[in-house]
Amino acid sequence: MSPAASLSAPATAAPADERTVLALSNVTKTYPGTPPVHAIRGVDLDIRSGELVAIVGPSGSGKSTLLHVIGTLDRATSGTVSVAGYDVDDLNDKQLSSLRSRHIGFVFQQFFLLAGETALDNVADGLLYTGMPLSRRRVLAEHALDQVGLAHRTSHEATKLSGGERQRVAIARALIGSPDIILADEPTGNLDSKSGEDVVRLIESLNADGTTIVVITHDHQIASRFPRRVSLLDGEIVEDIRIAVSGDPR
Amino acid sequence: MKASLEPSRLAPADMMRASLIGLRTRRLRSILSGLGIVIGIAAMVGVLGLSESSKSELLAQLDQLGTNMLRIEAGSGIGIGTGELPEDSTVMVSRVGPVEQVASISETGASVYRTDLVPEGQTGGITVKAVDANLLATLQGRMESGIFLDEAATDLPVVVLGAVAAERLGVTDGAGGTVVWLGDDWFSVVGVMDTLDLSPDLDRAALVSYSTADEFLDHGGVPSTIYVRSDPDNIDVVRSVLPATVNPESPDEVEVTRPSDALEAKEAADQAFTNLLLGLGAVALLVGGVGIANVMVISVLERRGEIGLRRALGATKGHISIQFLGESLILATLGGLGGVALGGAVTAVYAWSQGWDVLIPTVAIVGGMAAALIIGVIAGLYPAMRAARVSPTEALRTL
Ligand SMILES: Nc1ncnc2c1ncn2[C@@H]1O[C@H](COP(=O)(O)OP(=O)(O)O)[C@@H](O)[C@H]1O
Ligand SMILES: [Mg+2]
Numbered sequence: 001m002s003p004a005a006s007l008s009a010p011a012t013a014a015p016a017d018e019r020t021v022l023a024l025s026n027v028t029k030t031y032p033g034t035p036p037v038h039a040i041r042g043v044d045l046d047i048r049s050g051e052l053v054a055i056v057g058p059s060g061s062g063k064s065t066l067l068h069v070i071g072t073l074d075r076a077t078s079g080t081v082s083v084a085g086y087d088v089d090d091l092n093d094k095q096l097s098s099l100r101s102r103h104i105g106f107v108f109q110q111f112f113l114l115a116g117e118t119a120l121d122n123v124a125d126g127l128l129y130t131g132m133p134l135s136r137r138r139v140l141a142e143h144a145l146d147q148v149g150l151a152h153r154t155s156h157e158a159t160k161l162s163g164g165e166r167q168r169v170a171i172a173r174a175l176i177g178s179p180d181i182i183l184a185d186e187p188t189g190n191l192d193s194k195s196g197e198d199v200v201r202l203i204e205s206l207n208a209d210g211t212t213i214v215v216i217t218h219d220h221q222i223a224s225r226f227p228r229r230v231s232l233l234d235g236e237i238v239e240d241i242r243i244a245v246s247g248d249p250r
Numbered sequence: 251m252k253a254s255l256e257p258s259r260l261a262p263a264d265m266m267r268a269s270l271i272g273l274r275t276r277r278l279r280s281i282l283s284g285l286g287i288v289i290g291i292a293a294m295v296g297v298l299g300l301s302e303s304s305k306s307e308l309l310a311q312l313d314q315l316g317t318n319m320l321r322i323e324a325g326s327g328i329g330i331g332t333g334e335l336p337e338d339s340t341v342m343v344s345r346v347g348p349v350e351q352v353a354s355i356s357e358t359g360a361s362v363y364r365t366d367l368v369p370e371g372q373t374g375g376i377t378v379k380a381v382d383a384n385l386l387a388t389l390q391g392r393m394e395s396g397i398f399l400d401e402a403a404t405d406l407p408v409v410v411l412g413a414v415a416a417e418r419l420g421v422t423d424g425a426g427g428t429v430v431w432l433g434d435d436w437f438s439v440v441g442v443m444d445t446l447d448l449s450p451d452l453d454r455a456a457l458v459s460y461s462t463a464d465e466f467l468d469h470g471g472v473p474s475t476i477y478v479r480s481d482p483d484n485i486d487v488v489r490s491v492l493p494a495t496v497n498p499e500s501p502d503e504v505e506v507t508r509p510s511d512a513l514e515a516k517e518a519a520d521q522a523f524t525n526l527l528l529g530l531g532a533v534a535l536l537v538g539g540v541g542i543a544n545v546m547v548i549s550v551l552e553r554r555g556e557i558g559l560r561r562a563l564g565a566t567k568g569h570i571s572i573q574f575l576g577e578s579l580i581l582a583t584l585g586g587l588g589g590v591a592l593g594g595a596v597t598a599v600y601a602w603s604q605g606w607d608v609l610i611p612t613v614a615i616v617g618g619m620a621a622a623l624i625i626g627v628i629a630g631l632y633p634a635m636r637a638a639r640v641s642p643t644e645a646l647r648t649l
Contacts, residue, residue: 068643073562086255094566098255101564108646112559116275129564131259134267185646 027079054223057232105174107184126176164195269576284585286538291589293531298614299597325505348481354473380463396424396441539625546633558645571634582626
């Protein structure tokens, strides 16, 4: 069942029935130039279904590059990447688009909501490129907005909501298709500490409901709250620790 | 390996919505950039509509006046050039087989004034001509008021005025019994003619019968102009034999013209002008297309974030380019519709004010819309290509 079963064991043993949704093996990313920039250097990373992972590191350590490679927005220079059981090397650009439309959700620091559209329709855009008709997407979007606690903002124009609300709309958009993994790049980076805290709590509760989430942050305080923390420095993983969260049966 | 991935898809309705986003969020700019197309298409539709409407007006006019009329004048030719035709011309012409009607005009050299107090020479450009009583019928002219010479007592001092002559002499009602000073006598005005499209010189003339001219003006009656109505099928034959018929000795001195040709020549000149305006419309359309392309390129630069997001949501390069191409097409289509409506309205208002039938040719509407669509595609191609080439990772790094 698990396509990545042959990959090296993760840092900490996990139950065998938990599917590997992400597997990176010896991945590098080099931006050509003089001199070339080695943004990612030999990264091995395995993420299983249901995990909540923080990737933490200082600015310029390669976090965004790593997220783009994981999210198939960019191809690795070398190494293998497999997402949701698909080996990225085997897929052409169109197939990668398809993989993103159904299996990966994104959340960005800048929200990237469409102006002039309601919160509902922005969330419905999460499934835009699956070809699903708008009426059905709107039904799912309503549910997703409810999940992020914004049921009362459905018909508000998304870009006119508060920062925290806007990010929650963006999270609902990533959530709507129940993707295998949600990738969030500095989701609290543009928020005040109160809204940031709300967003972190939301991420935690979504994970508690079973969603696999990778959060990129330079904020160690946020990272330290998550059950798994991967530290990046100069494009290399320098630490990958799982913390047994109190009350977790595992 | 897993089951093969179903390709990303964008439902047609969603494609339309995506293409409308730019227009909805940048309304003023969209309107301004579509204006070039509106003006270009409106110009083309208006020009074609007006030329069609005026052409139909002209055809109706020609139909009414007939194209089977010929005018014979003494040519300024090589000969003596007396400005007069031989005395028996009218009789000779009426003997030509296919000739149906003949009416002659003779210059009396007399002058006409409002009263006998007007100083001599201030004729206002009005000439006094002696004419055959059937002239009006031959010209298929109409009376504005009063009667023509054929219904009046022909040897009395009565006169019929052309439309311009009546105005200059201050005669408002031809049946009102106004008198004018003509030659050395008071003449009664018995009628005023409508304007004559095929012989405008008569609009500025005062007409008397030959017998009146003989009696009161001592005028002999040598014709200077003869109007001929011919069997329409034989008009070319008639035209070719007329010079020799009128003046067998020197046919070169006889000039035969077809007044309806002048109207047709005017139409040809109008056509040239129409083509010029069409050319200008095409230039406006081209400029409109460049305007759309320009605005779209700027829009692509501004909307890099949106493009990055869409790629992250699973859009292929094709989806991105089709969205921007669609936006350009919608802009051009709206511009085209606006242009057709504006051009049609201008045509309708102008034709209506001229009393013409409103005729907007289908080819102008269909052609205008087609031109707009083609411009839309061409203008959108480059921006769409640029949009598809935007790197999603770089787009997502911008804030
Ligand atoms: N397109 C690019 N071309 C060249 N260098 C790049 C490019 N994108 C990122 N980099 C470089 O790669 C390194 C990692 O960047 P990034 O992944 O954005 O780090 P982080 O998100 O941790 O701040 C940085 O040194 C950055 O300057
Ligand atoms: Mg970054």
